Amino acid sequence: MSSVRIILNFLSGFGVLANIFLLVFYTFIILCHRPKPTDMISCQLTFIHIVLLITGPDIWLWDIFESLNIDNDFKCKTTFYINRMMRSLSICITCLLGVFQAVTISPSSSLLNKFKYKLKKYMISAFLFIWSFNLPFTCHRIIYSGAFTNVSETKQMKATKFCSLFSMNHIIRALILTVATSRDVFLVGLMLATSAYMVIILFRHKRQHKHLHSLSHLKASPEKRATQTILLLVVFFVVMYWVDFIISFTAILLRMYDPVILSIQKFVMNVYPTITPLIQISSDNRIINMLKHMQSLCHHIFKWR
Template sequence: MSAMFTYVIINKCIVFQAGIGISANTFLFVFCICTFLNCRPKPSELITGHLALIHIVMLFSVIILVSPDLFESLNFQNDVKCKAFFYMNRVMRSLSIFTTCLLSVLQAITISPSSSCLVRFKQKSRRFIFHMLFYIWSLSLSFNSNMIFYTVNYSNMTKNNFLILGKYCAFLAINSIIRSLFSILSIFMDVSFVGMMVLSSAYMVILLYKHRRQSQHLHSTSLSLRTSPEKRATQTILLLMGFFMVMYWVDLIISSSCTMLWEYNPIILGVQRLVVNLYATVSPLVLISSDKRITNALQNAWQKCH
């Protein structure tokens, strides 16, 4: 009974967390859309809007999967629902990793000095972004296609060779060689993009350190004021990168151990979902609070109301 009570509480926490995340991401996405309509958006704003949309879909799919009543209310076969929502969730998770990496790399290019080899990408950043978005969508859709074939509705099945993922959905047992192949490919892709995040983050930290030393040496307040928006944006990206790294490795440890043992405790699964969704919930709040345009608009609206 205590385990069931804990499972119910965790699911309620997941829904509550997802609700906050969807609200924050929707606000950020609408703000990005308004920016697109009113002026020429910066490349970073395109990526931010894309990331917010990804997190909205990702959190929505989680709510469907952990809410049996909502899952049942959808008028199509449970097997199709399991495949569709698990595939959608995994694709969005991959896109979240890839887009966060793209945001980090773009910020590193943006703040790179004129003497850097990265400066040539500044002029091509907009075209570069659209090419990269097409590339990461193609990767995410193809590398997660196994979810379509191996996710099933197990409620009407009598076999026990599946990994239970919820009240209705499960993974079919896969040949160990095929499972290892998919795991290696998935980990390779994730580690490659996470590695690029680490490199770009380290590069930004070095640039910030050099800029700080230069500012202290020159005692130039004008230089500090002129670069403060870029510095603030870079610090925000670094904060997101650090938070993402922690959440990613916790998720990877839980997921790898459960996949190797071919056993998912419902409570462990719920904790993993909370961890995975935490970045999607916190990242828009960080981006909103660090954007002076949004905070000033909210302050003006608050003053008018009071």
């Protein structure tokens, strides 16, 4: 196993474990406590990132399939479809998280204020729409991907060591690229707009309270802390998205995935779903308090022993 793959597997494994911890926490909060409105969105995003990491190119699922002696063509089609669908869901759910928080912190005088309760009411409907839209949206990955054989004979574009993308009709390709690009541009633009809006709200809040010096106002409110966390996640996603877009565009121009380009893209694809749970864990007081309580409990248990 190459050093690059060892690093990617370590990154993926670490990200999967962090996301599983977060998924268990959110599931417990949703089922047993009074969850925040954003907990359901974060829980879904965490699940998506787990699947995204284990279906990454040449990572976990490939080894499982290989041990089961599953046909390479089936491996390619399955992993490409699931991975691309999860990437599409990731951008949609991240955008929904940013929009929801922007509406949540909007002042009563804002036009967005009237959507506060409507968003909570129609959240499940939004989830169903997002999943229903993305499930068929990436179906072309099943048709136009398969086991890699010989580029010179079949005019395939090598995407991974074992997989390739088949050439498709120019009209179909243009249609898919137009729809996908339009969706991504709209969602990324919406993320940037909500991020700018949240920055303005936080800046106004800071100006309003800068003359207050009591300790109660020096500490960030839970709502403000949540906004800062979501703002960081959204901005981080946008940066990683554009890096991945530039790499993918370069690969399309070259008509093949150079090993160096492919390794960089794999790393970029794994960074966001790996870093996201760490940001959420470190900024959620509920998790921090729970970990402190567990640490104290373990200390007392070992002390009595």
